[in-house]
Structure formats: structure tokens, C-alpha cells
Amino acid sequence: MAAKKLIAVCGATGNQGGSVAKLLLRNPEQYVVRALTRDPTSAPAQALATLGADVVRVDLTVPTDVNEALQGCWGVFGVTNFYDPKIKDDPESEERQGKNLVDAALAAGVRCFVWSTVPSSAILSGGRLVSQVYEGKYHVTQYIQETGLPATFLYTGNFYENMVYRSHMVYHRDKDQVEFLQPIVKETTELAMLYVEKDLSAITKAVFDHWGTEHAELNHKFLYCANARLTPLDICESVKRVTGKSCVYTVLPTTHVPDRDIMLHLYNEMGMYGAQEIPDEHVLKLGVRLHDIDDFVRSRLAPHLGLPVVG
Template identity: 45%
Template sequence: MANRKIIAVFGATGAQGGSVARAILENNHFALRALTRDVTGKKAQVFQDLGAEVVRCDLDDPASVEEALKGVYGAFVVTNFWDHHSKEKEACQGKLVADVAKRLGLKHVVYSGLENVDRLTGGKLKVLHFDGKGEVEEYFWSIGVPMTSVRLAAYFENFLTLWKPVKTSEGHYTLALPMGDVPMDGISVADVGAVVSSIFASPEEFVGKAVGLSAEALTIQQYADILSKTLGKDIRDAKITLEAFEKMGFPGVEEMASMFRFYHMKPDRDIKLTHRLNPKIRSFSQFISENQGAFKDL
């Protein structure tokens, strides 16, 4: 480890952090310091076995963040709004890391950010799980930390859980995502790590920039067509309106509806650049083919 620069990866046992941590290990250009709240867990043990340094770090514990970032070249930072549903708490966690990164002189931070929709729309639209990250992006740059923000598209993984096709009384299945005919960018979170690894390898190109990531942009009908073809089921776009979606009443539906409203504004996601940074990135079709097991109960 002594002769390689160290990248600290927050949330290394989670989806995004795990993807980045694995890519850094595979790349072998940098040494990995995997940060997690539970160093005794199975996932943490896997990184330990692969030769990574595993360090306890809790974003609500400033001393642990300070300790975790000592002696590192750079860091991948991800915060999780869904842990606590508080924009303020997420912004506070991100700004804490920014302050520590500044104080310790980190050379490159890659932050998993998103747009500050509240500011972009002059307060007309608030998407809390975007806005807190947008605030943190601005803060990193304002205090002079060399930072690249990666703004992810919708996760393909959501189609395996939250957005799974639902059977109707007529016998076919529908996708109830209120996008109309507007294409929605998507990406597999598992493919993000290689993109981030490439960004760390080219700081001169990416420091100070926000990079929108997407494998491809499809309409809901196109997503449904791919699912139909791969799974051998009749799956259609439910053609649900934003207003009807909002009335579905599940926990967090208002936040999701606000996100879809923002997606209607076609946020900047660069498919060509994403493919350049990870030439092995999977299309939705490839992703569903590899994850057919998740649909066996349809």
C-alpha cells in the first residue's frame, strides 16, 4: 500500500460505494481504504480478504471521518438520504466530509451528487434527495476542494424491486412510472464503479466538473418492451399521469413524483461520456437478461 496512492471509499458495503470499491481493487492503480459503519460485517470481511484496508467510519461522527481520511490521496463520497429522509442531515454529512477533505488537503474527491432542483427551478420544484446533494456539490467547490461530482441516472436495479411490473386484472403487466413519452435515463449502479475509477485516473480532465452518468435513455414503453421480450410476459406502460401517481399513497410517493417531474425536464446525462469511461457498461436489455431470477414470481 505504501507505494500506491490511497482512495477512501465511503459506504463501501453499500451499492454505490461497493461498486466503486470493487473497481478500485480490480484496477490496481490505487490502494483501497474501505469505509463502513460495521467493520465486522460479511461485506467488510470480503474487502479485508481481498487486501483492502477496512476502517470504521460514520458520517454522524466527525472524529471517525477525520481519522478515515488521514493520509489518503482521494475519496469517493456517497450519502444516503433514504437512511433518514432529511435533506438537512444529508447536506450536513456531505459538508462535514468537504471540510475534513479541505483541512487534510485531499487531491481529488469524487462525490455522488445530483442537481439542486430547488435552486434550478427558483423554488418551484423541490426534490429533497437531489437538493441536499446539490447543496453539498456547491459547498465542495466553494471552499476549494478539488472535486468531481457524478450525477447518476435512475437505477436499473429499481426495476427489480420498487418498479417491478404489476399484474392487472386483465392478465397483462404494467409499469406505473409517470414519464409519458419522455425518455428516462438509466444505469446499473454496479457499473458506476468503473466510471469513477476512470475519473480518478484522469483528474486533469474532471476536477471541478459535474458529470451526468447514463447507460441509455428509454421511454417507459421501451423499458416495458425489453422486459416483455426478455421475460416472455406481456408488459406495458401503464401511462399513469403524475397526478394519478401521486395519489398512489405509498411511503415517499411525493418525493418520487417530484423526481419524475424533474426527469421530465431532461437533466443533463452524458451517455457517450459514460460509455467512454466504462466501455463495458450494460444496456437495460443486458441488465435484465442477467437478472431474470428477480422476476421468477411474476
């Protein structure tokens, strides 16, 4: 029987890391999860511990914390959170956190590092629209390439879950109508959409699963983690199709986070990922079944809004 692989999961109490940790924990014959979090006493951290995770307190800004946490790990799911207060107050901290992870992974001899990232906004826009939401992660990607750390890069999409976690969708009971409120993004802008809980986790696990036999193909490969490009109006149509309720789109003027505003203006001008075919054939070859907007509305959004599913 093959030995179980120890995987360190960053941001294990967040959307991305949490989805990866929970999926790996459902496969205890293959993986052991070391869940990295700043607060092991939090309810999400304790829930992971109940599921069998080794929950470890780690501050990614402290190299000694990271070095200790990655000892003995075969794999790592790496992610940094721009909206972490430490990073919002000091945007360059995101790059430092990511590089601390890379250095610790190299020192620990990690065999497979999966890095959640995005391209450079500066390069995409010719220097006109530079968002630190993008640049910190991009610089870490470059660092991984320079150091030669064995890794796969996951280009994330726009998260379906933002409709829930950022309250972008509201049901107005008095009007019997759903309103989709989103900052800056035009109703005709196509976004590469990702169901993090179902699909980012599945893609990450697939990389870990296939690493032994497809290492040469997956090493330093960029995988685009989105199932489709959709406009806000497409999303409104799905809400109507699935719940039977009319849905209107409202554009808000700002996110109140300047770097995020720049990112969304970039989407309006450049789209997401240019001419890249979505879904990515390389993701599909890993055997991942991606979920679409109707799947998300049925499973997450409709229950969140307290609406029945009719379609």
C-alpha cells in the first residue's frame, strides 16, 4: 500500500484552503492534512480538527513558523489572501508571505507545491492598470520558476462564492426579485468563473493524484481553473432559470479598496485570460468535472437566499 502523503494547506479556514483541506480529508487513505491557520482556536479550525486535520498555528510573515509547519510535507497548497488585514495595510506583505512559503518548501524538500495565483496586471495592461491584488501573487510565481521548486500554478477565476460571501446577491421579498449588486463590472463584461468549493479543490487534488505519473507535464504548468466565461446578465439568467425569480443587475461605483477597483477595471478593459480556451483542456484531462453557474445557484445561492429551486 502506498504511503499516505502529508499535505500542508495554507489558509485552511478560508474559502480556497478550506475547500482543499475538506476534500483531502475525505480521502484519508491517500492524504494527511496539516491545516495552517493563524488561529487554531477558531470554529472553522476546530471543525477541521474534528474531521482529522492536524491544525497548526502559522503566521506566514514569520519564516520560522513556516519552516516548522512544512517539515515532513510531501505537498503544499499555497495561497495568500490580499484581504488579510496584514496585507491590506502592507500590500508588499503578500509577496513576502508567498516567498516565505517557497523558501520553506525548498528547505523541507516538498515534492509538489500547488500555487494559487494570477498573471501580472502590469503586463496585461501595459502598465496602465496595476493592482497589487495581482502583482504580489505574480512575483511569487516568478520566484517559484527561478528557484525551480516543483510546482503547478493554478490561475483562479472570479469566484462564484463572492455572491454569497460578499453579499453580491440580495433577495428583495417585497418585490419578489433578486438583485445582483457588483462593483464596477459592466453587465457585458465576461468573467472566467470558478466554483472554488467544488472545482478548485478538485483540481488541486487531481494535481496531487497525478503528480507521480505526470510530474514532467504538470511541473511549472499553468492550469486555468474556470468552467466558463459569463457576463453578469448571464448570471442573472441562471438565477431566473433555477429559482423562477426575476433578477436585475446593479453596478456599484467602488469596492472601497483601490487595488480591487483597479482589478475590476482591468476586467472591463481586458477580460480575463485573453483568448485562453475555457474550460482548460489540461484540467479536463485530469478527470475533473467542472461545475457551472446553475450548479452553484442550486447548491449554494438559492439556499443562501432562502429561495426554492424550480429549474
